[in-house]
Amino acid sequence: MEWKNEITDLLKITYPVIQAPMLGTTTPEMVAAVAEQGGLGSLPVGGLSPDRTRELIHKIKSITGKPFAVNLFVNEVPEYNRDDAEAMQDFLEKFSAENQLVFERQSLDALRFYNYREQVEILIAENIPVISFTFGIPDEETIAAFKQNGITLVGTATCLKEAVLLEKAGVDAVVAQGIEAGGHRGSFLDDGPLPQVSTFVLVPEMVGRIGKSVIAAGGIKSGVTIRAAFQLGAKAVQVGTAFIASNESLAFPSYKTALQRAQATDSAVTRVYSGRWARGLRNQFMDAVEESGLTIPPYPIQNILTAGLRANARQADRKEFTNLWAGQASAGAEIRSSADIFTRLIAETEALHIV
Ligand SMILES: Cc1cc2nc3c(=O)[nH]c(=O)nc-3n(C[C@H](O)[C@H](O)[C@H](O)COP(=O)(O)O)c2cc1C
Incomplete structure (x- = not known):
């Protein structure tokens, strides 16, 4: 070759x-x-x-x-609607409390x-x-x-x-x-x-x-x-x-395992984590935000609103509550x-x- x-x-x-x-x-x-x-x-x-x-x-x-x-x-x-961002924070706060996750509400005036x-x-x-x-x-x-x-x-x-x-x-x-x-x-x-x-x-x-x-x-x-x-x-x-x-890789243990076992049909393209379309393995957070019917603020607003919650889930190795980015061809991903x-x-x- x-x-x-x-x-x-x-x-x-x-x-x-x-x-x-x-x-x-x-x-x-x-x-x-x-x-x-x-x-x-x-x-x-x-x-x-x-x-x-x-x-x-x-x-x-x-x-x-x-x-x-x-x-x-x-x-x-981009410009974004502050009411949408506050409604998203209300949702994330409630969702976090229900799932024993830490959520820190952000002041929209202080986003950097x-x-x-x-x-x-x-x-x-x-x-x-x-x-x-x-x-x-x-x-x-x-x-x-x-x-x-x-x-x-x-x-x-x-x-x-x-x-x-x-x-x-x-x-x-x-x-x-x-x-x-x-x-x-x-x-x-x-x-x-x-x-x-x-x-x-x-x-x-x-x-x-x-x-x-x-x-x-x-x-x-x-x-x-x-x-x-x-x-x-x-x-x-x-x-x-x-x-x-x-x-x-920085990927946490249960993410790696999920990736290895994933079928080509297990991932979806979603805006729930960051406000931009991205492909990742379906999980509880993805389903919950999609089912909420809320308007998702654009990138990078949604990204920063969900950042703390996601970091918390990663540290606790809780794969249902953070982005598990993965392509369709993820099965068999090697831990080496x-x-x-x-x-x-x-x-x-x-x-x-x-x-
Ligand atoms: C976990 C993850 C994070 C990514 N982050 C970036 C990034 O920071 N910048 C970028 O240009 N592409 C990013 N991508 C997209 C990759 O550059 C690339 O297009 C993609 O991984 C190729 O498809 P594959 O995942 O099927 O190999 C990311 C992809 C994954 C899986």
């Missing part, structure tokens, strides 16, 4: 296999482990403070000298959000070679600053229209995120229903229409799926769910080192003989 291609040249890696950025799951140790094996590790810093961003980057650099990517959330904070613009200077100063992003397109000034510093830019698209806009904005490669993918949808257009295109449809469509390298994401967890993505025209793959149960998972993916792909 010839792995070398335009993406391996662009990103200066041996294998065009990317460990997906997974906020709340990926650790510096996971990123470094994949980088050491010749893949591209990605550090998610979406919504984190500038200090935390710097600290995580330094941690990776203390473990590996290999290149890695940093991933940003490039959304803006970090924007990607606060992280730009750090990424440039730290000489980060690859920046991927999701939830939109950075403003022109930011794109120009990254480009002036020779940084490779990777955008995320869930439909062709988004991919075309990313190409126009000057990205170097586009992640084609199929509806199978775990975690948040990268979708950023508000002019229609949420795109729900599968990886198998999205990748060849994008390959045929945009002049940039396409990176397939969603449902990739084995040699056959990697091969299939390359056959469809992808120049790299981005793998998320397969690393969630790894030793280096990220390096082992990565080398298995490579070995399985190499062992396949295409006729």
Whole structure:
């Protein structure tokens, strides 16, 4: 199998296999482990403070000298209805009391959000070679600053229209995120229903229409799926769910076990946790908020309103009450080192003989 291609040249890696950025799951140790094996590790810093961003980057650099990517959330904070947010807090307060969870009501006037613009200077100063992003397109000034510093830019698209806009904005490669993918949808257009295109449809469509390298994401967890993505025209793959149960992951024990046992039908795309569409395993919290009929405030408002409750559930290993992000292809997720998972993916792909 010839792995070398335009993406391996662009990103200066041996294998065009990317460990997906997974906020709340990926650790510096996971990123470094994949980088050491010749893949591209990605550090998610979406919504984190500038200090935390710097600290995580330094941690990776203390473990590996290999290149890695940093991933940003490039959304803006939208207008929202305060009555909806207060009604949601009433619901969360009652739900928490009924389920012995801790809930701290927040003052809507005191909510603090970090924007990607606060992280730009750090990424440039730290000489980060690859920046991927999701939830939109950075403003022109930011794109120009990254480009002036020779940084490779990777955008995320869930439909062709988004991919075309990313190409126009000057990205170097586009992640084609199929509806199978775990975690948040990268979708950023508000002019229609949420795109729900599968990886198998999205990748060849994008390959045929945009002049940039396409990176397939969603449902990739084995040699056959990697091969299939390359056959469809992808120049790299981005793998998320397969690393969630790894030793280096932040996922808590009952989440890992649920992931291993999950059927392809056990996950759903929901806004209940963060206000943005994301795929995770169905659980009690998801059902309760959906059944409440309440209007869910937009991202990142809902995200911050549910944050304390979710952290509390994670600490107590109570999987029914926090987000269990997972793709459709989560069954069999392995509890072993990220390096082992990565080398298995490579070995399985190499062992396949295409006729
Ligand atoms: C737990 C989890 C967290 C995620 N967080 C991010 C993130 O911070 N930034 C991002 O661009 N994508 C994020 N994603 C989406 C991944 O980049 C990728 O599209 C997806 O994992 C690929 O599909 P798969 O899960 O089937 O491998 C996340 C996915 C998961 C499963």
